[in-house]
Amino acid sequence: MYKIILNPFAAKGKAFKSARTIEHYFKKFNMPYEMVLTNCSRQAIDFAHEAVIQGVENIIAAGGDGTINEVVNGVMKSGYPENINLGIIPIGGGNDFSKNLDLPHKLRDIIQVIKEHHVQLVDIGQIEDYYFINTLGVGFDAQVAISYTKNKWLSGFPGYMYAVMKALIRKDSYYVTVTINGETFTKDALFVTVGNGICCGGKFYLTPDAKIDDELFDFCIIDKLSRRKIFKFIPKAVKGTHTELPAAHLYRGKEILIEAQRDLPLYLDGEIPFIKDKRNIYVKILPHRIRLITPAFR
Numbered sequence: 498m499y500k501i502i503l504n505p506f507a508a509k510g511k512a513f514k515s516a517r518t519i520e521h522y523f524k525k526f527n528m529p530y531e532m533v534l535t536n537c538s539r540q541a542i543d544f545a546h547e548a549v550i551q552g553v554e555n556i557i558a559a560g561g562d563g564t565i566n567e568v569v570n571g572v573m574k575s576g577y578p579e580n581i582n583l584g585i586i587p588i589g590g591g592n593d594f595s596k597n598l599d600l601p602h603k604l605r606d607i608i609q610v611i612k613e614h615h616v617q618l619v620d621i622g623q624i625e626d627y628y629f630i631n632t633l634g635v636g637f638d639a640q641v642a643i644s645y646t647k648n649k650w651l652s653g654f655p656g657y658m659y660a661v662m663k664a665l666i667r668k669d670s671y672y673v674t675v676t677i678n679g680e681t682f683t684k685d686a687l688f689v690t691v692g693n694g695i696c697c698g699g700k701f702y703l704t705p706d707a708k709i710d711d712e713l714f715d716f717c718i719i720d721k722l723s724r725r726k727i728f729k730f731i732p733k734a735v736k737g738t739h740t741e742l743p744a745a746h747l748y749r750g751k752e753i754l755i756e757a758q759r760d761l762p763l764y765l766d767g768e769i770p771f772i773k774d775k776r777n778i779y780v781k782i783l784p785h786r787i788r789l790i791t792p793a794f795r
Contacts, residue, residue, distance in 0.1 A: 499530040500548040502541050504560030507589040509652040515588045522608040545571025555582045561589015566766035573628045584611040584790040590652030591699035594631040597709050598791050615793040618785035619709040622693055629765035632697040636671045636688030640664040642764035654699035670721035676754040690717040691780050705737030712784040713749045720744040752781040
C-alpha cells in the first residue's frame with residue numbers, strides 16, 4: 498500500500514496539475530494507493546505521522562522540498578522510521594533534494610522507480626525538534642529563503658534570484674563563533690550552510706561534494722562579501738566552483754554549533770522553522786535514519 502501525500506500548492510500551485518497523471522500511473526502499474534492533498538502548512542507532517550501509526554509501509558512525498566521535509570518530520574515524530582519506505586515525486590519549484598538521487602524526469606519513469614522499490618538508508622539532520630534531509634542555512638541564504646516563501650508568483654530558480662536581489666538591499670553579515678569537530682573559530686560570515694545534500698535554492702551547489710549516506714555533513718562558510726563580489730560569487734555557486742574562492746571555507750563533520758550575540762535567520766529544506774534558541778544553533782547528523790526509495794543504479 499502506498500500513501501501519496503501531495504502538496505497541490507507546490508511550485509506556486511502548478512503541482513496540482515500532476516495529481517491525475519500520478520494516479521494514472523499508479524493504477525497502470527497495479528500499485529495500490531491512497532492519495533491525500535494538503536491544504537495548509539505542516540499538514541503533511543500529520544498525514545505522514547498518521548500513516549505510520551496506521552501501518553502503511555510506503556509513503557510517497559509528492560511536491561517540493563518543503564513537502565519532503567514535512568513528511569520526513571512526520572515519519573520521525575512517529576518514532577518508527579525503520580518501518581517506512583519513503584518515495585519522492587519531485588513536482589515542486591526547486592526540487593533540490595531530488596538532485597541527489599539521479600531520478601528520471603518523466604512522472605511515468607519516477608513512479609516506475611518507486612515500483613522497483615530499491616531502498617537506500619540515508620542520513621538526516623536535527624536541530625531542536627526539527628529534522629531536515631537536504632540543507633540548513635544560517636545568514637544571508639536564510640534571508641533569501643524567507644523572502645522566497647513570501648513570493649506568491651515566482652517559483653524555482655527565478656524566484657530564488659528575485660529573493661537574492663531583495664536580500665542584497667540589506668546584505669547583513671553575521672559575526673559568529675563556530676565549533677566543528679571540536680575546533681572553535683570566529684567568522685564575520687555572509688552565511689553558513691549545513692549540507693546533507695548537494696544543492697539548495699534551485700541551482701546553488703554550495704556543498705557540491707556532499708553525500709546523503711556518508712554519515713557526515715558538508716559545511717560551507719562564506720566570508721562577508723561586498724555586493725560586487727556577491728554578484729561574482731553567484732555564477733560560481735551555481736556551478737559548484739565557488740569552493741576555489743578565498744572567501745569560501747569547506748569542512749566536514751557530524752555536528753556544528755553556531756553561536757552569535759543576536760538572533761540568526763535560519764531555514765531548512767526551504768522551510769522556516771520556529772527555533773527556540775536562535776543565538777545558539779546546534780545541528781547534528783542522524784546516520785542512516787530514513788529508508789529512501791532510489792533508482793537501483795545509484
